[in-house]
Every structure is written in structure tokens, then in C-alpha cells.
Amino acid sequence: MRLGAGSGGERKAAANLGMRHGDWYLQAGWSWLDADGFPLPDGFIDYKANPTDTGDARENAYRSDRRASIKIGYAPSERSEFAIGYVKQDGEKGNPVYTGRAGSGIRYWRWPWWVKESLYFIGNLGLGESSSLKLRAYEDRYGNGLEAYSDGTYATQLNTTSFPSVYEDKTRGVSVALSTQAIANHDLQLALHHKDDRHRDTNPKSPTKDYRDVTTSLALEDSITLGDRYGLRLGASHEQRDAREVYFWPVGKTSANNALVELQRDVSEHGQLYASISRRTRFPTIKDRYSARMGRALPNPDLKPETARHLALGWRGQPWDGAQAEAALFHARIDDLIEDALVAPDQCGGSWCDQARNIGSAHSRGVELSLQQALGERGQLGVAWPLLDRDNLADRSQQLTNSPRQRLFAHGQWALSSRWLATASVEAEQGRIVAYRGPGSQGGFLRLGGYAVFGAKLVWSPRDGLDIEAGGRNLGDKWYELAKGYPMPGRTWFLNVSYGF
DSSP: OEEEEETTTEEEEEEEEEEEETTEEEEEEEEEEEEOOOBOOTTOOOOSSSOSOOSSBOTTOOEEEEEEEEEEEEEEETTEEEEEEEEEEEEEEEEOOOOSSOSSOOOEEEEEEEEEEEEEEEEEEEETTTEEEEEEEEEEEEEEEEEEESSTTOOSBOOSSSSSEEEEEEEEEEEEEEEEOOSTTEEEEEEEEEEEEEEEEEETTEEEEEEEEEEEEEEEEEEEEETTTEEEEEEEEEEEEEEEEOSSSOOEEEEEEEEEEEEEEEEETTEEEEEEEEEEEEOOOHHHHHOOGGGTBOOOTTOOOEEEEEEEEEEEEOSSTTEEEEEEEEEEEEESOEEEEEEOGGGTTTSOEEEEEEOOOEEEEEEEEEEEEEETTTEEEEEEEEEEEEEESSOTTSOOOSOOSEEEEEEEEEESSSSEEEEEEEEEEEOOEEEOOSTTOBTTEEEOOOEEEEEEEEEEEEETTEEEEEEEESTTOOOOEEETTEEOOOSEEEEEEEEOO
8 A cells, every 4th residue: 555745736545455365366456646747947947938837837737647457367386377457547637838949839738538448368388397388468448538729728729620639549469479498408489479559540520540550470589508608599580560451541561570699608607798689670650650640740651660780799797796787889770760850841731840751771889887786785776877879871960869878877775774764866868869940959950958867765664564755856956858848847755655464
């Protein structure tokens, strides 16, 4: 059981229950969250000609969320289990308004309802002493309603060919995975996946738009032990995407083959070197290809899959007592890279918009470092630092967007006593470029400022099973953005109480 409150009028509660009788078990959960908004950071300014965010809290940032779940399972043995689960989640939310200097693209949106339901089956079956079979089947249903208004008073609702909008999505899928170690020094995995995605877009003044994608995948992987020190992992897969129903545009299909080779070598009792080469494919989604994003984008039905060839070299292990570390170098060449490009107003009904495009080839290279360090029996430190360098080989004047050049995440905790625990964290990034057409842009792009935000939490456990925690996020009240004109929350506080029995 859990109760909590926080800045921005946040209130939340959750409860989980589990029971077992013989080989049968039951799990159930419920949660609720309601918030009025979030605090704006120190020094924030809304630059619009008609500003909406002039106070201390973000306007139209309310949100409400309710979730309930149940799972019934049967586990007749350690290697066999069968379960059926159901999850329902619904809520409503506002869409905070753009606050930057661009004079177009300002939208006053609200989602008065959204709902998601999931029904799933999980089956794990032991086959003899060295093989097993995993079965998965699921159906997800998702729907939402979107309303648009003329201004920040939200008094006049728009009734156009785009608004109000209702989405209805349904996904059905099944997967079968066979694993066997029957052959000496081999761990074989064979998997088959099938997924059927359907999307419907309705509006009172527009035709109903239906879309359907069917995706199938067959994958094989073998992990081979080569003597005492070496290991080899081989993998291959074939995927196919079939667009069986499309509004207005023609249907079609595409396919791809992927592969992986990884060699590992144990260099000591506590460390391993590895090198890998792989080819991977990313299919564009229904949204990528066909969505006009409520007038913010142009569809691109001819969008091709994105393919990448990856090289990686790394080490993972225990460099000294109490530590776990990993260091990796990587390089990738990506062909038919999918990026959002800005489209001129004369092609977008009078205002700038986006379109997902295959912009050509690109290079991505970098390093990833991570370390987890135990501080005796009372403390722990952790740090992760990825560095990424990307080049657009097709057109160096077109920047690659939405990926920071470097990020840092560090955390630590220290047990002050058997009843008190203190934690702290820092998250920082630098070098994020976004597509932007407004004051300060360079060729339709803008480099956002870097940032570092700090958090801390103190946990008191007055008795077994009872935890009371209080803390804050963005303690320096830093004004930072991940998308131009959309500030992230300023300094926030929270108080949570949890009890388990």
C-alpha cells in the first residue's frame, strides 16, 4: 500500500495484493494519480505575444490516471507456469502550450479521455531437462479523444476536419520461443513473432481513416562455448511488414534480414572482452508513414525501413572488489535514416510543419562507460556516461536531431543507520539539436542549452514494512528544455508513505 503527495497538487495512492494456494496464485493491483500541473523553473519567461504561463505553475498541465490489474496463474513445477492477466488504465490530461518565440504552431489542446486495456496469456513449459517453450499471446486496445480550442481561455472549442479527433487502436500478437541446451556447448533459441496493428481515426467532418500493419518475425540464435575462455554468439532473423489496409494511399509490404556475430573472451576470473558486428532494421510505424499529426506534419507513405550496421568493442566485469563496470566503443553506419524534416509553409497549408523522411546515410560513433561501486555494507555509487557523435553523410548542412552529444547520470545512497537511508542523483546532458523555425535558428535547427539537475531523498523506516520518504527533484530550480518552447518542471517536492505486510 502506498500514499503520496507532491508539488503541483499531485496526489497518488496504490495498493497491491498477492495470495497463493497450492499451485495457484493471484495478483491484483490498483493505482490512482491526480495532479493540477507542475512548478515552473526560476527565471522562466513565456515569450508568446499572448502569454499563457505568467504564474508560478505550468498551465494546462493537469493529468489524471487510474489503473487496475489482475493476474491469475498456475505453476505446477519450477519450470512450468501458465497465467492470464488483465490491465485497464484510463485518465485525462491537458497539453501545455508552446512558450517560445516562434509565431506559428501554437496549439491549445486537451485530452478529455483516454483508455487502455490489455489482456494477455503467458505460458512457460519445461520440455525434459534441457529444453523449454515460452508462449505469449496478447490483445491491447487503446483509445483517446482530443479537443482543440481557439485560445488559452479554453472557452471556444474548434470544430474542423481535424478536431475533435478520436483514435481507436488495437494490437493483437502471439510469440513462440523454443530454447534448448540438448547439444553440448550450445544454447539454441528459436522464436516466432506475429503482430497485427490496427488504427482508426474518426472526426465528425472527415471520413473515417483505417490502417492495418501485420508484422512477422522469425529469429534464431546460438550461444556457443568455445573452450574455457571463449564464447561465440550467432544470430539471424527475417522480418516482414505488410500494410494490409491504408486510407487513401496504396497498400504494400517490405521485408528485411538481420544478423549478429559476437565473440567473447574471459580475460580473468572477473572480466570479459567482447566484439560484435550486426545488421539491424527499423520499420517505420503507421504514425511515421501516414499521420498528419493534427496538421503538424505531411504524411510520407513511401518511407523506407532504416538499416544499420553496428560494430562494438567492449569490456565488462569486476575491476576491483565491490565494483561492476563496463566500457564500450561503437560505430554504426545507418542507411535510409529516418528524421523529421521541416517543410515550408507553401506545402503545409500556410505554416511550417514536419515530415518523416529518409534523409540518406549517417555515421554514429561513440563510447559508453558505466560503474557501480559498493561502499562497504552501507553505501553504493553508480555512474553512466555515453558520448555520441553523429554525422549526416548525405547532407552535412542538415543536422541530426533529438540525440544529445553526451549525457551523465550518477546516483548514490548511504545508510545513515538501520532505519535511515539517504539517496542523491544528478542528471546532465549537452549538445541536443532540435528542428526549429524561429528566432535564433540556423538553417531550420537549434542547439539547446545543456543542463544539470540534482535530486535527493531521505527514507525513514520506523518499523519493518513501513517506509516514509521525502525528497525533491531539480533542486537547483534549473530552467531547461528537451524541446524548444516546452520547459521541464522546476523544483518539485514529494512525500510518500508505503506499508507492506
